[in-house]
Amino acid sequence: MNSNEKILAKKFVEEINNLAKKIDHVRLMEVCGTHTVAIFRAGIRQLLPKNIELVSGPGCPVCVTSDDYIDKAIAYSKLDDVIITTFGDMLKVPGSNSSLTEAKADGAEVEIIYSPLDSIEIAKKNSSKKIIFLAVGFETTAPTAAATVLAAKNQGVKNLFMLSSQKLVPPALKMLLNDDEVNVNGFILPGHVAVVIGSNAFKFLANDYKIPGVVTGFEPLEILRSILQLLKMITENRSEILNEYQSVVTDEGNQSAQKILNQVYEPVNANWRGIGEIDRSGLKMRDEFADFDIEKILPLKVETLTKKTACRCGEVLRGVINPTSCPLFGKNCQPIHAIGPCMVSVEGVCAAWFKYGGGRLINL
Numbered sequence: 001m002n003s004n005e006k007i008l009a010k011k012f013v014e015e016i017n018n019l020a021k022k023i024d025h026v027r028l029m030e031v032c033g034t035h036t037v038a039i040f041r042a043g044i045r046q047l048l049p050k051n052i053e054l055v056s057g058p059g060c061p062v063c064v065t066s067d068d069y070i071d072k073a074i075a076y077s078k079l080d081d082v083i084i085t086t087f088g089d090m091l092k093v094p095g096s097n098s099s100l101t102e103a104k105a106d107g108a109e110v111e112i113i114y115s116p117l118d119s120i121e122i123a124k125k126n127s128s129k130k131i132i133f134l135a136v137g138f139e140t141t142a143p144t145a146a147a148t149v150l151a152a153k154n155q156g157v158k159n160l161f162m163l164s165s166q167k168l169v170p171p172a173l174k175m176l177l178n179d180d181e182v183n184v185n186g187f188i189l190p191g192h193v194a195v196v197i198g199s200n201a202f203k204f205l206a207n208d209y210k211i212p213g214v215v216t217g218f219e220p221l222e223i224l225r226s227i228l229q230l231l232k233m234i235t236e237n238r239s240e241i242l243n244e245y246q247s248v249v250t251d252e253g254n255q256s257a258q259k260i261l262n263q264v265y266e267p268v269n270a271n272w273r274g275i276g277e278i279d280r281s282g283l284k285m286r287d288e289f290a291d292f293d294i295e296k297i298l299p300l301k302v303e304t305l306t307k308k309t310a311c312r313c314g315e316v317l318r319g320v321i322n323p324t325s326c327p328l329f330g331k332n333c334q335p336i337h338a339i340g341p342c343m344v345s346v347e348g349v350c351a352a353w354f355k356y357g358g359g360r361l362i363n364l
């Protein structure tokens with residue numbers, strides 16, 4: 001942070017403190033793993049007065065991927081003619097009994113890629129094998145997965161398939177607000193997701209639930225300003241959705257990305273780890289793309305026997321408890337030996353809490 005930014009940050013914090021004197025206790029939730037990490041890294045929680053509490057929601061796609069999906073991915077990886085392609089942070093996510101890391105150690109072919117489109121080249125080089133991409137993510141990454149399907153179709157690639165578990169953020173926010181255990185007074189809304197779906201997609205928060213929200217970027221100053229805007233709205237009894245990330249987010253979002261997404265996928269009820277099924281919160285491939293859906297081409301019956309553990313990811317992901325309330329936090333469960341998914345991903349709340357702990361305070 002340069003000296004001008006520090007002056008501005010100090011001003012924001014002073015204004016936040018002044019507004020905090022007018023209210024009781026408020027809880028503001030971020031629902032994006034990148035925001036979670038940015039907040040912890042900058043120590044923003046520690047800059048705020050005690051009655052302004054920041055809590056993390058289900059913003060890490062790896063963390064909300066269900067154990068039955070991981071079990072399925074492992075089952076497919078064990079077939080002789082299969083190569084799994086995936087982002088690196090999926091490897092350590094525990095299924096009900098094992099992980100892709102263990103499957104790889106046992107001989108499964110699992111390749112880490114950086115874009116779903118990389119899977120097309122792998123498919124072309126391995127024409128005798130089935131390449132299965134683990135399509136996990138939110139609206140941010142789903143259009144690229146959809147574009148990969150369309151590109152594979154156009155290029156006549158017939159050995160590339162998707163195992164889909166894409167999720168949608170707005171239905172998860174609705175679920176949180178309908179949950180009596182969850183108490184949130186405002187949302188720091190995910191900038192990356194909003195680039196695709198637009199800030200208007202969050203208007204239901206203000207219209208239907210009277211909860212304000214601010215779409216914002218990922219710099220500490222942007223996050224502080226969003227907190228200030230939320231507090232202004234709360235103290236003035238206003239509920240609106242503000243777009244403070246106008247450099248990249250429009251009201252309507254990226255129409256081309258939405259078109260591709262809707263061409264390939266349709267909404268479906270989806271299972272969120274630790275939370276359960278949420279209506280129309282996932283994406284499944286439309287019937288016309290069934291040739292790319294591994295569950296249609298090669299259905300596998302996989303039994304998931306979820307073990308009861310002391311992991312409290314479900315409550316952490318709903319912002320009901322902080323990771324430190326989990327008895328395993330920092331003891332049995334650490335990033336090098338994660339018990340639950342919230343500790344696996346670098347964007348997981350437990351991992352961020354473990355890594356940054358008290359936070360690195362911005363020196364104002």
Ligand code: SF4
Nearest residue numbers: 312313326333340350
């Ligand atoms: S600390 Fe580990 S076991 Fe506890 S909630 Fe987080 S991921 Fe689960």
